[in-house]
Amino acid sequence: MRFVKNRYAVLVGFITLFLILSFFVRTALLIWAFPQAGLTFPAILTLYGKGFIYDTGVALFLTIAYGLYLLLLPQRLNNTVFNRVFTYTGFFLATMVLIFSFFAEFTFWGEYAGRFDFIAVDYLIYTYEVISNIHQSYPLPLLIGGVLLLTAFLTWLLHRRGVFRHSFHARTGFLHRLGIFAGLLALTIGHVLWVNNAWADKSKNRYGQELAKAGIYSFVSAYLNNELAYDKYYLLATEGAVFADIRNLLSGPDAHYLENGNSVYRHIADTHPVSTPNVIMVTIESFSADFMTRFGNQQYITPVLDSIAKNGILFTNMYATGTRTVRGMEALSLAVPPTPGQSIVRRKQNDNLTSVGGIFEAAGYESTFFYGGDGYFDNMNRFFGNNGYDITDRLRHKLVDDPITTRRTNIPDEAVHFENAWGVCDEDIYDAAIRSADEKYAAGKPFYDFIMTTSNHRPFTYPAGKINIPSGTCREGAVKYTDYAIGQFLQKIRQKPWFSNTVIVFVADHCASSAGKNDIEISKYHIPCIFYNVPGYAPQEINTMCSQIDIYPTLLGMLHWSYNSNLYGKNILDNSYQPRAMVSTYQKLGYLEPGKLLVLSPQQKVACYNWDSHKDEQRPAQLDSTLLKHAIANYQSAYTLFKTGGMKQRS
Template sequence: MNQAVATASPPLFPGAPVHWWYRTGPYLNLFWLLVGGLVLLSASRIALVAWQWQRVTAAGLPGEIFVQGMRADLIVLGYFLAVPLALAPLLAHARTARLWTRLTAWWSTLALVFIGFLELATPQFILQYDVRPNRLFIEYLAYPAEVFGTLWHGYRLALFVTIAATIALALLVHRALAAASRRMTMWPSRVLFLTWPLLLLTVILQIRSTTAHRPANPAMFALSGDALVNSLVINSAWSVLDAVSAMRKEARSSEIYGSVPHEQVLAQVTSAPWLRGYRFPSTQLPTLHHQQAAYRRDKPLNLVIVLEESLGATFVKSLGGLPVTPELEKLKEEGWWFEQLYATGTRSVRGIEAVVSGYAPTPARSVVKLSLAQRDFYTLALGLGKQGYNTEFVYGGEAHFDNMRGFFTGNGFKNVVDRRDMHPRFEGSWGASDEDLFDTSLERLKALHAQGKPFFSLIFTSSNHEPFEFPDGKIALHDPVKQGVNNAVKYADFALGKFIRAAKQEDYWRDTVFLIVADHDNRVYGNSLVPVNKFHIPGLILGADVQPKHIRTLASQIDLGPTLLSLMGISSDHPMIGRDLAQDSETPGRALLQFDNYFAWLEGDSATILRPGQPPLAGRYDAASGDLTLDRVPPPQGLVDRAMAHVMLPSLLYREQRYRLAP
């Protein structure tokens, strides 16, 4: 940097006016970071609000979104300004002018490109998850091959547009800041040291954005009962950075809703009607108890769980959805059919932890991916293994995805079969087709049966996953364009029906209980704070001597484990807090739903919603219409206590490593 930069630079063009913003001196690049960031984020918010105008107006917040949105933008930009500003007393001098100029130019460029990239990625993320990029955006980055395959086959145009626009933004910002840097002047050190504390204090207040006891956080901007509209108020950069921060604190994640004494948590949970009759003798393993099976059998039954990817009630006609699952509709008359079964979350790993471990949801990542749950964490496989069962997991993709292989092999699954062990006739971005998966499973079940030992097999499908690739000529298409979710569901249903028909011909059918259940719905969206209807999933238990029955009570995925053990004739010790519906499927039930940072407790038609940093909300859920209506009055304290206990307990058990069997 020449001497002109260190003191006063001549105009870029002779005779050109020197604009007032050049008086920001060494803070010129930071000034443009602030201004450019506000322009970029405001333009993005205007476009998003225009796109979602109907929901924004329904929430009654058009003006407030922009006012509070500007406040949120200033907060996130304050974080980006604070880092270089803290270095100003060391570097913003004439002798280090070149280093300071380059540092602030590159920092501002990277910050604006980061902000811009996330805003460009936001529309596609909203289409999938009905909310701005959040922790899911971060979690998927661990699996670039699968994510890129999905983007390439399903969102190629959006991918190209986002990349091209990001590159263009990077070039534009870099050139603009490079030009601005040539006009930067260094202030005398005396002026710098006098003004710097005031600027730093201003940025700190900008980040804090409130005079309240605690600084502003994303929860303060939840202004409506529509989660998407709330997310439009903030910006995607803050949403993602807040998710990163939350993931670092996830062992204590449930504390975002408040605090409850440990003994009160356990007392509330174990007072549930289906747990009152059990003894909990271990203080070290507080939920461990002995469950006596409702069915007494000389020889316990085998177990096969078919976990269907994204097969929500949306696609099941008898549950109020589309007529794209004719095979499942036929099968439901042959076993126990759940009419009001709800998933615990919106990710496959959340469904896995609930179905396979009976573990309740938390705001943290699923235990499938958490370090303290990678060994001796309770699963049905771990418990059945102690009963002499052979246990295995069969998946058409790469089993390392979402850390499934690590979690399963460390917690009772003796064998893992995935894409590498198959010879598929059709392979998509996510691996072997469901038909190839089930063909391999039929071979595996026959081999397990031949060993003369009881077995448990978990089969996880993947054809109903974006970009919805499946073989031609298998089904009559529901939609004219083949590669869509409705056709993918219909193919998954076709493959499932084919599998069950083949299994019925095998000797093990009469000795095996089959559970068919979804991990979650395809897309969870809606104008409710928690779109409860999108958590509704089908569930069916059939096989062996299971008689046809419709279970109409409210049920959760965490109820399936205890119910299956009871049907199989397995009396055992386990830590699951779910309900044994083989003992009682008539009395009222409950469901637990985790949606981003919101936790919903359903009991009858009442919904209690816990929110981070805010009071709980009460609502009414109409299962027939799928509508959630929020009340103006707070929820009854009893419902709040039950909700708090059930969201706090799993975090406590995980943190203290107490969700396990006795040594």
């Protein structure tokens, strides 16, 4: 850095420092991921090459404003106290932010095995939960102190090497400065025009994609592409053909379409005697199927769920639609395919949709959404409150103009025995649901409850003395406590007069991680689902491939309900059911059938794979035209219906 002895010495020093630190971060992440990544030597060279270009782009974006400042600063002010204070302070603050962002990249990678994406954008918005989570997960004074010390050391190092002195004492003429700035500006504009985050995604290895990216670059890219227009970025068919195909896929002997054309709105008829039990759905945070002994886990951390699985109806081949809670909520409340970008739960114009809660409400039930945290997070309260549900959560935000506050109940302090950044412990949220059920039963009202748990989430803390793994130590402890709390919940409700007439559904919102070598790692979407206490049904296992979106069409079919539906799910037990599942990231839309996977991507790209479920291996295959037709029918029609209001309730 000594060779730059003009006014731009500090700017060049900062860029050089950023590139060196970025190299070390990328290398550390590569070492971390290497045992699972399956990267070849040429792939590693490629990711470093692409990474250098992304890092250079970030460095240019961060310094272009300072470059303009140096261009316009008069020579007589270059060695003044003002410029020295401004430069040292700006360098220190910028370096401190970089050091903290690099630390954040390691924590984010540990949770998601990827660079910053939409999740990181969400976390920036919901600061209370995130700051509390960081505080409870890490020794914050040591973290902040370490960031400050490292920043001070790097600032001193550049000072020691004369970088600041060269900048302050330089007499760089205006034309020379103009030439340097013009070069910086040209490189910056060129990067904007010819490089984007999708370039990294050309690798066929997901780890290769993520390691090539730069965290800050990926964060900004995610922020600017929060919602992807399917009709702009993905392969399309004519709308007439799409809706003809999806109506054919959703048809069945009990389904009668109520509208013609671009609609899936239909009446599901059942002539058998109807059963109307209460229904409680326990949605378990981040719960992969392979946590359970039934699916091969040897740690024996889910004795309760394994017992329930033997005494209930276990779906052994069910897949989540996505990798985030709001995506699971979308599937479980609306039973629709995931559309690219954010979940419908997070979007505008998502009120008065044809929801599962609305179907129960139309049948005379009281539908309630229970959440242990503040349902303001991820727009949950507004979504559920405007789609047929009452709300019970841990009140932190109360918006004056929020129409759902009149349907919102707070979990009071005296009912909370343990709480962390994400909300009350699972035992406390179950107790809130039990109190509500008692009240509704006493009033003679049938109920449908959607319970969202939070304990199986970092920082993995829970009440002391409940299990033999100390709180806050590991994911396995959180899983075991989650299982323990379910056992306590069942023990309590078995004593209730309403239990004999209550079905309980246990299902995960998504898996604990989505990391893998492939764009869509299918095994990281495999979740458990159990129907418990269903009247008239003996314990059994159902091995048919299916999706979260099929849960309520199947349950309502077992109960012999007749209802109007916009749901994309189907009754798995119906003879017309064809095994399939939809699995997605924010950009990649996967359509899965036994042994086959088709992935739709931006730029109208399509990839087809043969999938060996036993080895969890994907091999490129020739395009399957039928699979492509089914995928487009589901994803394009769902996008169109949401955008045009076709998912709305009918009056």
